[in-house]
Amino acid sequence: MPITGTTRVFLIAGDPVAQVRAPEIYNHLFERHGIDAVLVPVKVPPARLADFVRNAFGAENVGGMWVTIPHKAAMMALMDRCDPVAQLAGAVNAVRRADDGAIEGALFDGIGFVKGLDHFGIPLEGRRVLVIGAGGGGQAVAAALALRGVGELAIYNRSTDRAADLCARLAAASGGVTKVAASPDPAGYDLIVNCTSQGLKQDDPLPFDPKRVDAGAAVEDIIMTREPTPLLKACAELGISAHAGFEMLVQQIPEYLRFFGMPELARTLQDDTSEVRALLYPK
Amino acid sequence: MPITGTTRVFLIAGDPVAQVRAPEIYNHLFERHGIDAVLVPVKVPPARLADFVRNAFGAENVGGMWVTIPHKAAMMALMDRCDPVAQLAGAVNAVRRADDGAIEGALFDGIGFVKGLDHFGIPLEGRRVLVIGAGGGGQAVAAALALRGVGELAIYNRSTDRAADLCARLAAASGGVTKVAASPDPAGYDLIVNCTSQGLKQDDPLPFDPKRVDAGAAVEDIIMTREPTPLLKACAELGISAHAGFEMLVQQIPEYLRFFGMPELARTLQDDTSEVRALLYPK
Numbered sequence: 001m002p003i004t005g006t007t008r009v010f011l012i013a014g015d016p017v018a019q020v021r022a023p024e025i026y027n028h029l030f031e032r033h034g035i036d037a038v039l040v041p042v043k044v045p046p047a048r049l050a051d052f053v054r055n056a057f058g059a060e061n062v063g064g065m066w067v068t069i070p071h072k073a074a075m076m077a078l079m080d081r082c083d084p085v086a087q088l089a090g091a092v093n094a095v096r097r098a099d100d101g102a103i104e105g106a107l108f109d110g111i112g113f114v115k116g117l118d119h120f121g122i123p124l125e126g127r128r129v130l131v132i133g134a135g136g137g138g139q140a141v142a143a144a145l146a147l148r149g150v151g152e153l154a155i156y157n158r159s160t161d162r163a164a165d166l167c168a169r170l171a172a173a174s175g176g177v178t179k180v181a182a183s184p185d186p187a188g189y190d191l192i193v194n195c196t197s198q199g200l201k202q203d204d205p206l207p208f209d210p211k212r213v214d215a216g217a218a219v220e221d222i223i224m225t226r227e228p229t230p231l232l233k234a235c236a237e238l239g240i241s242a243h244a245g246f247e248m249l250v251q252q253i254p255e256y257l258r259f260f261g262m263p264e265l266a267r268t269l270q271d272d273t274s275e276v277r278a279l280l281y282p283k
Numbered sequence: 284m285p286i287t288g289t290t291r292v293f294l295i296a297g298d299p300v301a302q303v304r305a306p307e308i309y310n311h312l313f314e315r316h317g318i319d320a321v322l323v324p325v326k327v328p329p330a331r332l333a334d335f336v337r338n339a340f341g342a343e344n345v346g347g348m349w350v351t352i353p354h355k356a357a358m359m360a361l362m363d364r365c366d367p368v369a370q371l372a373g374a375v376n377a378v379r380r381a382d383d384g385a386i387e388g389a390l391f392d393g394i395g396f397v398k399g400l401d402h403f404g405i406p407l408e409g410r411r412v413l414v415i416g417a418g419g420g421g422q423a424v425a426a427a428l429a430l431r432g433v434g435e436l437a438i439y440n441r442s443t444d445r446a447a448d449l450c451a452r453l454a455a456a457s458g459g460v461t462k463v464a465a466s467p468d469p470a471g472y473d474l475i476v477n478c479t480s481q482g483l484k485q486d487d488p489l490p491f492d493p494k495r496v497d498a499g500a501a502v503e504d505i506i507m508t509r510e511p512t513p514l515l516k517a518c519a520e521l522g523i524s525a526h527a528g529f530e531m532l533v534q535q536i537p538e539y540l541r542f543f544g545m546p547e548l549a550r551t552l553q554d555d556t557s558e559v560r561a562l563l564y565p566k
Contacts, residue, residue, distance in 0.1 A: 003310055005303040009323045020288040040321055048341030055338035058331030072326055156286045
């Protein structure tokens, strides 16, 4: 699938961008499925982001933008409109120009996360959930959970202000079930989600004490290291159902593709996720 | 050569862009020669050009821009500085960000043309040259010829004002040898260059009467149709040395690559042009 004059161009904006894997993954999918599109990285410093984003869409064949660190929150303010999860989380990881010319944003991190829970068969309706960490990941995850009818949405963060802010922002959408957790104690919850960076390194302390997890409760760790985090290892030893963050990525891919006007490819990759899994995690 | 987070991104800006062949050609060269770069098309309407160009370079890994119709002249005004040929011709077909952050332009059409003459062994110093047509192509060709020490540089254009403007602009650089030609009569010239669009279609009238070409004079036709133009056919019948515009393209490629910081690849493709020829004109 060579790039020609008719190719639609997509960008992934970050700073740095050297680490991004999206071009390899999506270009591979475009090629395999005969889609005349290409995804290229653009390293945009924060100070240039606003001008860059608004004007990049001056090119009519620029179909959209993937957004990565550190731009997800700043991008929010540049949008003409956003989907509900993005609004709640205060962040955007996908941007497109709508038919009416408006620049619109969406956030698929949290949706990928809850679709992952669906994939693992973890129920949400009416359940008591503890989200640990109210940074970018925690906000995305909590926003998506707030829209899924959980019974209780507790948020713990080392600095309590940040947890309180997020609870307040999500209160209405969640049906009034948010609360600030005073500690990361998992006792009394059906689902505990680690959204801190504790576990990126193998000698990090555990984000909470897994021995305190209720029988039958599930643990999710959104960290995406290839080696299981110390938390996942500890849960495995204790017989606790626990999953790594990979599934968030797998489940986001069809959302991105649908958003960018490729509904058939989105459906194909949703109906059979094995192709995406093989691409993301080659043996 | 998959696109990754470290890939340098180049753009070709035009409107339309569906017809551009540069992405296929350059991406092929990048891949074959192991250069971590990609060239993608951007369809930028004239009204968005200024904002697009200035802000596209806000992305630090955007290495440069190829420029095609209809932007070559308008792009000129957006540059912080330009090379001499671009300044003389009033047009730009390559744009990059210099180390000091300035946006700088260059024009390689005319340079490609005169390098083509060198390739064909057509001497220029002191020779009498007639350029027919003072549009974009004519301006680029005449500007490059003006800097090459020709003995006489006559320019014919149907609307005389345009020829007079170009002569005035090139007068100093040419050493005062420009003049407006009252007719496209080739008699009295050593080299006659067709820079009009007459010959794009096979039933177009000839841009001048080849029977009037002096013995030993050469004819160049910058039209790039695959089939020889009526002018080239008529010259062949009359035994006149005549060449098509292809060579301009072949000879421009190393110039672009050097400008965009790929001197080794530029040298390789200049030393042996067969790879470029095969890419541009597959049998």
